[in-house]
Amino acid sequence: MLVLSRKSGESVVIDGRIKVKIVRVEGDVVKIGIEAPADVPIHRQEVYDEIQQNNRQALQSGRPTPPKLNRKPASKPVSDRQPVATADLAA
Amino acid sequence: MSGVETTEIESVRVKNENVIHMPAGLLGFEDCKRFVLLTEPEEAPFSWFQAFGTSDIAFLVLPPFDAIPEYQPELSNDDVAYLGLKQPSDALIYNIVTLRPNQATINLKGPIVVNRFTLRGKQVILQNASKWSVRHPLPLAQPESL
Numbered sequence: 001m002l003v004l005s006r007k008s009g010e011s012v013v014i015d016g017r018i019k020v021k022i023v024r025v026e027g028d029v030v031k032i033g034i035e036a037p038a039d040v041p042i043h044r045q046e047v048y049d050e051i052q053q054n055n056r057q058a059l060q061s062g063r064p065t066p067p068k069l070n071r072k073p074a075s076k077p078v079s080d081r082q083p084v085a086t087a088d089l090a091a
Numbered sequence: 092m093s094g095v096e097t098t099e100i101e102s103v104r105v106k107n108e109n110v111i112h113m114p115a116g117l118l119g120f121e122d123c124k125r126f127v128l129l130t131e132p133e134e135a136p137f138s139w140f141q142a143f144g145t146s147d148i149a150f151l152v153l154p155p156f157d158a159i160p161e162y163q164p165e166l167s168n169d170d171v172a173y174l175g176l177k178q179p180s181d182a183l184i185y186n187i188v189t190l191r192p193n194q195a196t197i198n199l200k201g202p203i204v205v206n207r208f209t210l211r212g213k214q215v216i217l218q219n220a221s222k223w224s225v226r227h228p229l230p231l232a233q234p235e236s237l
Contacts, residue, residue, distance in 0.1 A: 044216075051200060054201075055214075064190060070231060
């Protein structure tokens with residue numbers, strides 16, 4: 001692991017295209033800003049690890065029959081259920 | 092019979108337009124960039140999210156809203172832009188299901204989100220990820236009492 005010391009406001013550049021900046025240091029919390037191309041996914045490690053591990057556990061060998069779900073009648077038609085997006089999607 | 096060996100090949104006929112492109116793969120499976128969604132009517136509402144070209148990598152998935160009506164996934168602005176979503180209804184959502192003996196759980200923290208028009212997809216980590224579990228229990232039908 002490459003270990004560098006940086007002050008608030010200073011940055012490192014990775015692979016010439018990913019920039020990591022120390023935005024602010026408050027006590028033992030460091031605020032980090034990351035600039036990267038859109039195709040580079042960036043995640044907090046603990047959440048990434050949790051989901052990666054879950055994906056591995058979920059991997060199916062063979063195609064077992066899925067279980068039957070307890071179907072409650074939907075209060076709204078399924079087509080009305082949509083994810084909430086934080087971005088302003090108005091065209 | 093001549094000594095001709097035939098290999099049994101399991102082939103899945105899939106039209107190219109049903110292939111979902113995942114440029115970032117799945118978390119932990121970043122090299123799998125193309126998937127197909129396979130649905131058998133008797134397995135509904137579940138589907139199989141299978142890596143194209145191999146049957147070794149397949150995940151049981153479920154559109155979450157019927158089973159989990161309170162689910163409200165929030166996508167980051169970056170993910171919305173990455174997927175080219177112009178409105179929420181552009182998105183197809185599938186969550187990965189883990190089968191255990193007598194239990195099935197669903198990952199609500201990291202859904203697979205697909206743009207229904209471009210078929211570009213990503214396993215996103217929700218903006219409100221801390222609100223949801225990777226191992227949310229699915230309500231299973233109770234066995235009928237004798």
